[in-house]
Amino acid sequence: MNEIEKSELLDRFAYLSERDSSDHLAVNCPADQLIEFCTVLRDEFQFDMLLDVTAIDWDVATPRFTGVYHFYSTVKQMYIRVASDCKDNIKPTLPSLVPLYSAADWHERETYDLMGIVYEGHPNLKRILMWDSYPYHPLRKDFPLAGIETPLPAEDIVGQTNLKVAAAPMMGGPFVSSGDGKMSQTEPKAKDESWNEEKGK
C-alpha cells in the first residue's frame, strides 16, 4: 500500500523528494508548496487527520529548522510524514495549516512557543505553554536545559516573594541513558558522577 501511494505522489509532484524513514511513508516538501501539497493530500489522498506538528533544530547545520507533520488517513488507515525545511535560520517561518486542518491550531502554537517557528497565516499565534512575555524558545539546541534567569511576569508576587525564574541546579546532571544495551547497564546516570553536595557549594 505504501509503495503505491509513494510512487503516485512522487510522480505527480516533481518538487517532492523521498525522505529516509524506518516506518511510515515520508516525503520532503518545500515550504512554498506545502499548502498546495497538503490540500491534495487531504482532498484526494484521503489523509483526513493531522496528528502532529513539530520541528527539528539541526543546530549548526543549514537549513537549521525542519517542520515535521504527521497525517493519518482514517479511510486507508495509513500514515504519512511530511517534512519541510525553513529557509531562514534566524527567523524560521512556515505556512500555517490551520485553514486546512483545525487540529493544526494548538500544535503550531506549541511549536512556535518551544521552537520559535513562525506559522504565517495562523489566526492566533501566541505562546501556549510558557507565559506570553517569556523571551526564549526553550527546545532550541542553544537553550540550556536548566534555563536562563528571567523575571517572573507577576510584579505583585515578585514584590512579596522575591521570586524569579532561575536556572535549575543540575547537580551533575542531566541524567541520561547511555544508549542501547541491557537495561541494567543503561539506566539514566548523571553526566558528571563525581558531583556531590559538598563540591556543589
Added chain:
Amino acid sequence: MNTQTVAYDSKVEGEVIVTRADAVINWIRKNSVWPMPMGLACCAIELMAAGGSRFDISRFGMEVMRFSPRQADCMIVAGTVTYKMAEVVRRIYEQMGDPKWVVAMGACASSGGMYRSYATLQGVDRVVPVDVYISGCPPRPEALLDAMIKLQEKIKNENSVKNLLAEHPVKKIRQDAAS
C-alpha cells in the same frame, strides 16, 4: 508545658474550666483541618487515594476537602509546580483565611524533584511558607496521612495568641542566598 492536658473534674472545679487560650484554640484548630487539594501532577492521584475509603483521611478529622481556598485552611500542594503555576499557587494561598498551613507533597513540590529544568519551580517553599514536606515520588497515602498527623502536632504546639498579635506574615518563605 505544652503537654498539659485539658482536663476537667467537676468535683474539684465546679462549673468552671481553667486552661490556657493557646491550648483551647490549638485543640479546636487541630481537629478540624480543612484541606484544599492543590493537585498539579501525579502526586494528586495519591492524594485522592488518601481521601478514598481504603486509606480514609477522615479517621483523623480532616476529610472536608474544599476546592475553594476561602473555605480551606491547609493547602496540600501535590505535584510539579511550574513557574507559570507558581503565580497561581501564591494567589490562591493569599485567598485562604488565616490561620493557614501548607503541606508540600512529594519530591516535585518540595524541591522540583526530577525536573531540573527551565519550566519548573525548584520547591514550592519559594512562593508559599511550607509547614510539612513529604518525601517520595509519589509518596504513598500513608505518608500523606503521617504528614497530616505531624501537622496536627505542629498546630497543637503553636503560639496562637502570640501569633494573632504578631506582625504578619508570621511564616516566612525561603529566600535564595543569591537573591
